[in-house]
Amino acid sequence: MTIRDAQVFVCSPGRNFVTLKIRTDEGIYGIGDATLNGRELAVASYLSDHVVPCLIGRDPFQTEDIWQYLYRGAYWRKGPVTMTAIAAVDMALWDIKGKALDTPIYNLLGGPSRSGVMVYGHANGRDIAETVDEVARYQADGYLAVRAQSGVPGLPSTYGVSGDKLFYEPAARGLPPENVWSSEKYLLQVPKLFERLRLTCGDDLHLLHDAHHRLKPIEAARLGRALEPYHLFWLEDATPAELQEGFRIIRQHTTTPLAVGEIFDSVWDARTLIAEQLIDYLRMTVVHGGGITPIVKAAAFAAMHHVQTGFHGATDLSPVTMGTALHVDLAIPNFGIQEYMRHTPETDAVFPHAYTFERGMLHPGQAPGHGVDFDEALAARYPYERAYLPINRRLDGTMWNW
Numbered sequence: 001m002t003i004r005d006a007q008v009f010v011c012s013p014g015r016n017f018v019t020l021k022i023r024t025d026e027g028i029y030g031i032g033d034a035t036l037n038g039r040e041l042a043v044a045s046y047l048s049d050h051v052v053p054c055l056i057g058r059d060p061f062q063t064e065d066i067w068q069y070l071y072r073g074a075y076w077r078k079g080p081v082t083m084t085a086i087a088a089v090d091m092a093l094w095d096i097k098g099k100a101l102d103t104p105i106y107n108l109l110g111g112p113s114r115s116g117v118m119v120y121g122h123a124n125g126r127d128i129a130e131t132v133d134e135v136a137r138y139q140a141d142g143y144l145a146v147r148a149q150s151g152v153p154g155l156p157s158t159y160g161v162s163g164d165k166l167f168y169e170p171a172a173r174g175l176p177p178e179n180v181w182s183s184e185k186y187l188l189q190v191p192k193l194f195e196r197l198r199l200t201c202g203d204d205l206h207l208l209h210d211a212h213h214r215l216k217p218i219e220a221a222r223l224g225r226a227l228e229p230y231h232l233f234w235l236e237d238a239t240p241a242e243l244q245e246g247f248r249i250i251r252q253h254t255t256t257p258l259a260v261g262e263i264f265d266s267v268w269d270a271r272t273l274i275a276e277q278l279i280d281y282l283r284m285t286v287v288h289g290g291g292i293t294p295i296v297k298a299a300a301f302a303a304m305h306h307v308q309t310g311f312h313g314a315t316d317l318s319p320v321t322m323g324t325a326l327h328v329d330l331a332i333p334n335f336g337i338q339e340y341m342r343h344t345p346e347t348d349a350v351f352p353h354a355y356t357f358e359r360g361m362l363h364p365g366q367a368p369g370h371g372v373d374f375d376e377a378l379a380a381r382y383p384y385e386r387a388y389l390p391i392n393r394r395l396d397g398t399m400w401n402w
Contacts (some may be wrong), residue, residue, distance in 0.1 A: 001021055001024050001025065001027050001028070001059065001060060001061070001096075001100065001257050001394030002024065002025050002057050002058065002059060002060075003023070003024055003025075003055045003056055003057065003058050003059075003060055004023050004024055004025045004056070005022075005023050005056065006020060006021065006022045006023065006047075006052045006055050006056075006092075007020075007021050007023075007040045007052075008020055008034070008044050008047045008048045008052070009021065009374070009376065009379055009385045010040060010044050011350060011379035011380070011382045011383070011384065012382045012383060012384050012385045013344070013346035013347045013349070013350045013378075013379070013382040014167070014169070014343075014344040014346045014347050014382075015169055015171060015172075015315060015316070015344075015387070016035065016037075016040045016042075016345070016384055016385065016387060017033070017035045017318040017347075017350075017351075018033070018034040018035045018036070018040050018044050018047075019031060019032070019033060019034065019035075019088075019090070019318065019320065019374050019379070020032040020033075020034050020047055020089065020091075020092055021374060021376075022060065022089070022092040022093065022096065022311075023288065024060055026100075028096050028099050028100055029092075029095075029096065029190060030060070030091070030092035030093055030094070030095035030096035030097075030099070030369065031091070031092055031095055031320050031370075031372060031373065031374050032087065032088035032089060032090070032091035032092035032093075032095070032291075032320060033087070033088055033091060033287045033317060033318045033320035033321040033324070034047055034084055034085055034087070034088035034287070035084070035287065035316060035317060035318050035321070036080055036081065036084045036288070037078070037171055037316035037389060038171060038387065038388045039081065040384070040387050041384070042081045043081050043084045043085050043088075046057065046081050046082065046085040046156065047085045047088060047089075049050050050074075050085075050212060051070060051086075051089060053083055053138070054069070054070070054073075055089065058319070060093045060096045060097065060100075061093075061096075061097055061100075062096060063090060063093045063097065063292075063293055065292060066089065066090075066093060067086065067089075067090055067290070067291065067293045067294070070085075070086045070089060071086060071290070072253075074178035078265055078266050078268070079265060080263075080265050080288055082265075082290060083265035083266065083283065083289065083290045084265075084287055084288055086290050086291060087189055087286060087287045087288065087290050087291035088287070088291075090290065090291025090292055090293050090294075091286065091287070091291055091320060091321070091324050091370065093364045093372050094108070094291075094292050094293075094324070094369070094370065095324075095369035096369070097369075098153070098368045098369035098370065099368045099369040101368070102368050103366060103368055104327060104362060104364060104365070104366060104367065104369070104370075104371065105292070105324070105327040105364075105369060105370050106326075106327040106328075106331045107155065108291075108332045109296060109327065109328065109331035109332070110331050111331065112330050112331065113267065113330065113331055113333055113335070114330060114357075115361075115363075116179070116273075116301055116330075116361030116362065117311070117326050117329040117330055117338050117362045117363065117364075118144055118145060118337050118338065118360060118361055119143070119145070119337065119338045119339070119340035119357070119360065119361065119362050120143065120144075120145035120146055120147050120206065120208055120337055120338075120339060121138045121141075121143045121145075121146050121147070121340060121341075122146075122147050122149070122160070122341055123135040123137070123146050123147065123149070123165075123170055124148070124149040124150065124160050124161045124162060124165065124168070124398050125136050125150055125151065125161065126150075126151040126161065126191060127150060127153075127227050128150050128189075128193050128196050129196075130150075130198055131148055131149065131150040131193060131197075132193075132196055132200050132201075132285050134148075134165055135148050135197055135200075135205075135207075136200065136201060137165075139201055139205055140153075140356070142359045142360050143205075143360050144205070144206060144359075144360035144361075145205070145206035145207075145208060145337060146205060146206070146207060146208070147160075147207075147208040147209065147210060147236075147339075148193060148194070148197055148207055148208070148209060149161055149201070149209070149210065150189065150190075150193045152182070152185050152186050152189045153185065153189065154182065154185045155180055155181065155182060155185060155186075156179075156180060157179050158179075159179075159210070159212045159402065160184075160210060160212070166342055167315065167341075167342060167343070167344050168314075168315070168341060169315055169316075169361065170389055170390060171316065171387040171388060171389050172388065172390065173385055173386070173387050174386070174387075174388075175284060175388060175390075176388035176390055176391045177390045177391075178391055178392075178393060179391070179392050179393070179402065180392075180394075180395060181214060181392045181393065181394055181395070181400050182395050183214060183215055183216075183219055185371055186214070187215075187219060187222065187223055190209065190223060190226075190227070191223075191226040191227060191230075194207060194209070194227055194230040194232065195229075195230065196268065197230070198229075198230050203231070205341065206233040206234060206337075207230065207232050207233060208233045208234050208235075208236065208259075209227070209232060209234075209235055209236065210236040210237055211223065211235060211236065211237055211238045211239075212236075212237050212401070212402070213237045213239065213241075213401040213402075214392070214400065214401050214402075215238055215239050216239060216301055217238075217239045217246040217247070217249035217250055218249055218390065219239075219254075219360060220235070220238035220239045220249075220250045221249055221250045221252070221253035221254055222253075222352050223238070224238065224250060224253065224255075224256035224258070225253055225254045227254075227256050228254060228255060232256055232257065233257065233337070234256075234259040234280065234281055234310065235256050235257070235258055235259070236258075236259045236260065236283065237259070237260055237262070237283075238250055238258060238260070240401055241260050241261070241263075241264075241269070241270075241273065241366065244269075244270070244271070244272035244273050244278070245272060247260075247273055247278035247279060248276070248278060248315070251276075251277075251278050251371055257280040258278070258279045258280055259279065259280065259281035259282075259283050259310050260273065260279050260281075260282075260283055261279075261282050261283035261284040261312075262283045262284070262285060262288075262312035262314075263288070264282075264283075264284040264288070264289060265284075265288050265289060265290065266289065266290065266294070267284075267289075267297065267298040267301060269284070270282055270284065270298070270302075273349045274301060274302050274307050275305060276306050277305050277306060277307070279307060280307060280308065280336075281307065281308050281309065281310035281336050281337070282298065282299070282307055282308070282309055282310065283310050283311065283312050283339075284298060284311070284312070285311055285312040285313075285317060285321065285325070286311065286321055286324050286325045287317055287321040287347065288312075290375075291395070292324065292327075292328060294381065296328060296330060296331075296332065299328070299332045299334060299347060300332075302334060303332075303333060303334035307334070308334045308335065308336030308337075309328075309329070309332065309334060309336050310336045310337045310338070310339065310375070311325045311328075311329065311338055311339065312339055313325065313338055313339035313340050313341060314339065314341045315341045315342075315343055315344075315347075318343075318347070318351055319343055319347065319348065319351035319353045319355075319372050320370070320372045320374070322340070322343075322353075322355065323353050323354070323355050323364060323370045323371050324372070325338060325371035326338065326355055326362055326363070327364050327370055330363075330364060338362065340357070340362060340369065347384070348349040349375065349378060350374065350375050350378050350379045350382070351372055351373065351374060351375075352372070352373050352375065353365075353371055353372040354366070354367040354371030354372070355371060355372075389402065390402050
């Protein structure tokens with residue numbers, strides 16, 4: 001079996017997605033996700049102009065060798081565009097491998113380690129009362145874990161809070177919207193939210209929260225300590241992680257579990273965090289972390305240091321990434337939790353999939369490969385629309401982390 005051709009598709013069924021389809025000379029094809037929120041066309045060009053020509057004639061079963069060829073062979077290593085492009089190829093090749101062997105990918109990774117994949121949903125509200133109501137709604141729907149985000153008094157908008165309670169999409173058409181931020185106001189609000197949530201929802205529900213890179217390490221430490229009475233499942237992206245050593249300050253002051261990594265593109269971005277046990281959950285995604293081939297290695301490294309996985313799973317990743325991640329989640333021994341933001345019906349129609357939700361769990365299904373397909377004809381009805389994530393400014397106008 002050899003790779004006959006490959007094609008890149010860019011579509012926007014509610015939001016933009018980049019999809020790679022690799023076809024073989026035996027008629028088997030594989031699907032990969034190459035979506036990089038706000039920079040989709042850069043990855044599409046990288047694939048079409050630089051990667052696809054190098055794939056023709058290769059053996060699709062050589063996932064490790066092809067991955068090394070694309071990573072080492074480019075000379076310019078790492079970076080979100082490069083790693084997202086490589087991930088799309090890797091996902092598609094594993095999909096082909098599973099289809100050719102007539103088995104789900106998780107069986108190629110050692111088989112299931114659990115019966116299902118615990119996921120968490122996203123609840124948000126304009127204020128604490130509305131957020132509590134939304135968390136209770138997820139709880140009633142069978143979720144075992146819920147991320148809670150609330151509006152902050154004095155700020156016109158806040159990350160994680162939107163009018164749509166099910167399909168949250170922060171990227172906006174046109175140019176980047178500008179938000180206003182105050183760490184001081186935020187730090188006063190969040191402990192009040194989780195105090196109310198525990199009183200209302202009880203102690204059994206897993207609660208999570210995302211600071212979204214907006215705090216300095218000592219501020220994150222203060223928040224983590226303030227949240228300890230409410231035993232969060234994790235505090236996510238407490239501070240920017242370019243300086244991995246910054247998490248030492250947080251770790252010294254709080255026992256609240258820490259999660260980070262959704263913007264990582266290599267295990268090297270987390271080497272110190274994992275080796276020094278400065279985090280509890282690695283959030284790096286299959287699509288931005290280079291695919292299945294490196295993510296299982298990163299998970300194994302994390303397992304050696306008592307770090308579990310909690311892969312990013314927002315709507316800026318297509319169902320191809322979600323389906324693929326579930327196979328890894330099901331197989332690896334140190335799985336922790338999987339983020340799960342539901343896609344819109346339009347997106348689900350373009351990407352029909354085998355994975356299902358039941359009683360707080362997702363399961364990838366029994367379909368060969370990763371179990372997610374791509375409807376080319378339907379995708380063509382949704383052309384690309386330029387969109388950007390917001391940017392953040394502090395109250396005095398200084399650019400800050402969104």
